[in-house]
Amino acid sequence: MTRLPALPRATEGLLRELAPQVLGALVRRHGRGAFDTCEDAVQEALLAAATRWPETGLPDNPRGWLVTVASRRLVDEVRSEAARRRREDALALATPQAALLAPAADADASADRDDSLALLFLCCHRDLSPASRIALTLRAVGGLTTAQIAAAFLVPETTMAQRISRAKHTVKASTAALAPPPGGAERAERLAEVRHVLYLVFNEGYTATGGPDLTAPELSAEAIRLTRLLHRLLPDDAETAGLLALMLLTDARRPARTGPLGELVPLAEQDRGRWDRALTAEGLDLVARTLPRGEPGPHQVQAAIAAVHAEAGDAEATDWPQILALYELLERFGPNPMVTLNRAVAVGAVHGPAAGLDLLARLEQDQRMAGHHRLLATRGHLLELLGEQRAAADAFRAAARRTSSAPERRHLTERARRADNPTGGPR
Template sequence: MTGSHEIEDLLRAYAPRVLGALVRRYGDFDLGEDAVQEALIAATRQWPEGGIPDNARGWLLTVAQRRYIDLVRNEAARRRREDSLSLATPDSELVARAADAPTGDEDDSLALLFLCTHPDLTPASRIALTLRAVGGLTTAQIAAAFLVPETTMAQRISRAKQTIKAAGGGLAQPEGEDRTARLTEVRHVLYLIFNEGYTASAGDDLTAPELSTEAIRLTRLLHRLVPEDTETAGLLALMLLTDARRPARTGPQGELVPLAEQDRGRWDGRLIAEGVDLISRTLAKGQVGPHQLQAAIAAVHDEAESAEATDWPQILVLYELLERTGENPVITLNRAVAVAMVHGPEAGLELLAGLAEDKRLAHHHRLLATRAHLLELLGDDANAAAAYREAARHATSAPERRHLTERARRLG
């Protein structure tokens, strides 16, 4: 028998290549994606017992192509469109052609990433479609990760594919400024997937490791496809340096453990070393963007032997540079913590006062929790406890809510 993890890893690696081959051959992303999903399901059922085929990609392409032909025929029968569909080639010939297809000469993964982050799609649809089409996750897996019913996620994915179909989306890669803008969108989607995995926005678990792991895998893929893009390298470094702390972020009962209280011996030294090396080489190129600066901040945290040894003045300088790359209240929120650690909690609270007027953060639990933390550092336990309780009321993640409630209880 073959291990399930080995099979899952292989299927996720091959999914975009097989889909790209179908879309390139037939020009139909919608049916091609459905066919690939059915091929992946067939593999998960057959490979554990029968073993992984010698030509795994050819096997998947063969099965996906058979499923595609079946889907087209069903569509034709239902809509009476036989005359407009190219179904003249016999199954046997099509299958043989698929089995003999190249196993790695053409990789359409980047084109698929661009397609799944089409500007006509909503952010939620981009995430779902990227995870399914490029990540190879099933609709059920995506729905479970985002804590929504499978039918809801299926409808979201279906609408996304219809939107792409209406827009005439194909595998042609954008060029020039359009390519730069779309690459930014691809990075943004991967970052959103990672963040949801690192700190789940809702539910009983603090993290959804399958999402952060998949985001890292896809970002590695993107970095391989565009090695010259320094922001993609910065994003990968940021994910590695952040995910390295995940083993220490929860206690024995799944409770949240703040950064300052984590057992740094549980951090993943291999990921830290890889992330530090990557961001060090990237920053040396002189083209510094927000992901690179965030990675540099994460590296400073990860390289400190203890919370007390953290180089907060350097972190503050990096946050000041980060703010110059674009207005973002979350960055200002994080800078307020750095300001408090360097210049005292009063200075940090003064910066937070301005953020309280920003509608995007006014009632967000992270702003309220940060205010509570700085009040606690100031020694104002009564107001800190009240702020923690208010933050807990606005938190949607159960572990975060429990953590904030416990902090308030300790302060009385």
């Protein structure tokens, strides 16, 4: 969303919620070929609202107000001489001239239709790369600025702008309609793609892949907001409910994940009294209402694992046999080295660290994990439990060299130091 003047939290939240609805209304009316022009018009309408609403108060129909203003800005843009040189041909092909001269959008009965779900499907178009899907979703549906997205993913703003521009071009050139697939296998497959994009956004926000900070809270918050939106639009979809529960239960730990100096605090050492109780309660309630519905999906199983951790008063009370059983169930949905890595931790907790290391030895044959810092860190953890302090220290140091996250590097370096000097005395 355009950088807005300082607004009351409720007004800013309303604008962020309405932005994809307004963009969806314009794209549905004027066609995918006008996607970028429609987005520009929506951004101008949001800025106009942020400027005027604090003085005049909220209109009776905020969404209709935004659709009307954005539509007028779109018409003005097409009619201007500068815009005509840049865009008129493309927009004329995408939109009949009569549509541009039609009455204001809020006079159209279809303006009350919420196209947020359709817009999510469009931004997660199968012709786009995963990186482009994430970028376009955050820009068009999430309302984040290009600069915000670039900062979150630690790339130059120009690079992110080019990525978003290419994504928009792909959407404009596609034949996909602004509507969710009607049903069946295609709809289920596309919905899974949407959930995967939201999951990737959340993960990047919860543990940033690089940079000085462990987390990027803005990304996690946006992923949760968009998943809430998806759950509201599809309340009977159990996997979407499971994804939301997983995000809530995981994000509840955020206050305890870092120490006073920003250092990483692993799950076993966290002060669980600092976990967000409201998010935990909401996540547990979703799990309780979702899992009994029938055959669970992978997000529901992951949410159940997070729930087992949430229900333990401390690390020692964790029900590791149940967690191990859930990871074994999760692996049935398809090979996933990260799931296997987590199962190795659970195997170590239930059957002993040597059994966990045996599983890691098999995982090391997977090229996707060879030399991955998380595999090396897990090896160090299991070796430490086994009493192999020197080998554990070597694994932690190797993991520290592999990660691009500064907080993780400091944590792993400290783990290596402690393994080298387990008594804490002078060396």
